[in-house]
Amino acid sequence: MNPDDPPRRRGIPLRAVVPNAVTVMALGCGLTGVRFAIGGEWEKAVTFILLAAVLDGIDGRIARLLKATSRFGAELDSLSDVTAFGVAPTLLMYLWALQNLPGRLGWVIALAHAIACALRLARFNAQIDASDQPHKRLGYLTGIPAPVGAGLILTPLYLQFWLDPSWLRDEVWRAGIVATVGLIVAFMMVSNLPTYSWGSVRLRPAWRFPALAVIGILAGALFTNPWATLTIFSALYALTLPFAVRSYARLRAREEAGRKAGAGTQA
Numbered sequence: 001m002n003p004d005d006p007p008r009r010r011g012i013p014l015r016a017v018v019p020n021a022v023t024v025m026a027l028g029c030g031l032t033g034v035r036f037a038i039g040g041e042w043e044k045a046v047t048f049i050l051l052a053a054v055l056d057g058i059d060g061r062i063a064r065l066l067k068a069t070s071r072f073g074a075e076l077d078s079l080s081d082v083t084a085f086g087v088a089p090t091l092l093m094y095l096w097a098l099q100n101l102p103g104r105l106g107w108v109i110a111l112a113h114a115i116a117c118a119l120r121l122a123r124f125n126a127q128i129d130a131s132d133q134p135h136k137r138l139g140y141l142t143g144i145p146a147p148v149g150a151g152l153i154l155t156p157l158y159l160q161f162w163l164d165p166s167w168l169r170d171e172v173w174r175a176g177i178v179a180t181v182g183l184i185v186a187f188m189m190v191s192n193l194p195t196y197s198w199g200s201v202r203l204r205p206a207w208r209f210p211a212l213a214v215i216g217i218l219a220g221a222l223f224t225n226p227w228a229t230l231t232i233f234s235a236l237y238a239l240t241l242p243f244a245v246r247s248y249a250r251l252r253a254r255e256e257a258g259r260k261a262g263a264g265t266q267a
Helices: 014-038 042-065 071-096 105-126 146-153 155-163 171-190 205-224 226-266
Strands: 140-142 194-196
Touching (some): 042 155, 071 105, 071 146, 071 171, 105 146, 105 171, 146 171, 155 171, 155 226, 194 226, 205 226
Antiparallel strands (some): 140 194
């Protein structure tokens, strides 16, 4: 080393901290949602959990953009997801509806969501370096992502904020609906069913500008009437699940056919 050379700068570059800071902000938003849920401020609680989902959706992209991905960031993201999309929705839905079920049944059902979220994230971390991932190879996810699961389990709250139907004001009906939705979502998070990811969605070139127009309209609707828009989003996502299973089965069958054809040619 030349003594005339400037000393090397030690430490972590700021660009490596930015995505982790966004992840910590998502964690803080999830916990803030719990705080508002304890106080019975349901709209604020839901808003902060949704804000956590938005932040969770951009932290990974920021890390890749800044070339600041790391194992530490992946582990921190999983811990944040368990809190913001597992623990926070669990407590919110228990306090809003499930505590009205007899005995301790409501708490047991509420725990199903948090446990399913933790199991899903543990499975994701365990398979992060696995080479054989058929769903990922074809651009699909395995089960419902944790942020989407949190968004789906909050759908009865969106509906109440939007229309305030009388059957959701009834404590028994509310608890029954939330329990049913919660158990279905918990099952879908830990299931092996293929679900759509951004990588599995393909648009024809002619559909680019119409798609951008639809996105702009949906963004305007989200800011103008968020609860109606979120209710519709949840319903549309639920409707995509059987189509995702069917399209994945077709791609897998096409892949297997190509593999057999290649093996036959080599023979």
